[in-house]
Ligand code: SF4
Ligand code: F3S
């Protein structure tokens with residue numbers, strides 16, 4: 578069954594913009610990205626939109642749909658009533674380049690600041706991992722870097738001033754993954770707290786709610802990382818050890 582849907586799409590650039598109304602055909606089984614592509618093909622050839630896989634795997638098509646951070650390619654049109662207006666705006670936490678495309682370089686800068694996996698002197702093939710350690714890493718490695726979690730976190734969503742000191746859930750999760758990896762020799766607790774702003778996170782769990790890969794970011798990464806940091810700071814023996822440089 579085809580029908581005409583009312584779309585309201587943000588059009589503009591870094592300077593100014595507005596929500597513009599369109600009426601676009603929708604066919605059975607389509608997702609929001611299909612409709613945006615039809616809009617581009619029929620009425621708005623200059624509409625800027627970033628996408629790649631159309632399968633929920635590249636993380637490119639992040640947007641806010643009726644105010645909810647989502648992947649456009651994974652949001653079925655059947656989610657909405659046929660007479661409902663579907664509003665599509667760029668993700669809010671990162672600066673707009675044009676229309677639905679934002680500059681997410683903040684995320685790549687934060688990624689570069691995380692020291693790489695450090696297996697010490699262990700040679701490839703010398704280390705055997707427990708299955709539970711493998712599974713923990715695998716959950717975090719499902720991340721497609723859509724940055725919806727960083728987009729939704731209140732610490733930086735409306736607080737540009739926090740960005741230098743907070744890397745967001747995606748990168749705190751990366752630090753947690755490495756910190757809990759049995760073959761990684763680096764102690765990442767201090768950089769998590771001091772350089773990447775773990776203390777800003779007050780466990781609101783909005784990041785977990787929007788993750789399209791259903792990674793339990795808060796419960797499985799951020800809270801365990803916080804527990805490790807607290808252990809280092811408040812355990813007197815650990816504190817003394819760190820002062821003496823032996824922990
Ligand atoms: Fe996207 Fe989830 Fe990765 Fe965050 S953790 S960037 S929401 S896939
Ligand atoms: Fe932000 Fe997630 Fe913590 S939304 S406050 S990083 S639990």
Ligand code: FES
Pocket residue numbers: 628629630631632633634635636637638639648649650651
């Ligand atoms: Fe790749 Fe949507 S186009 S995740």
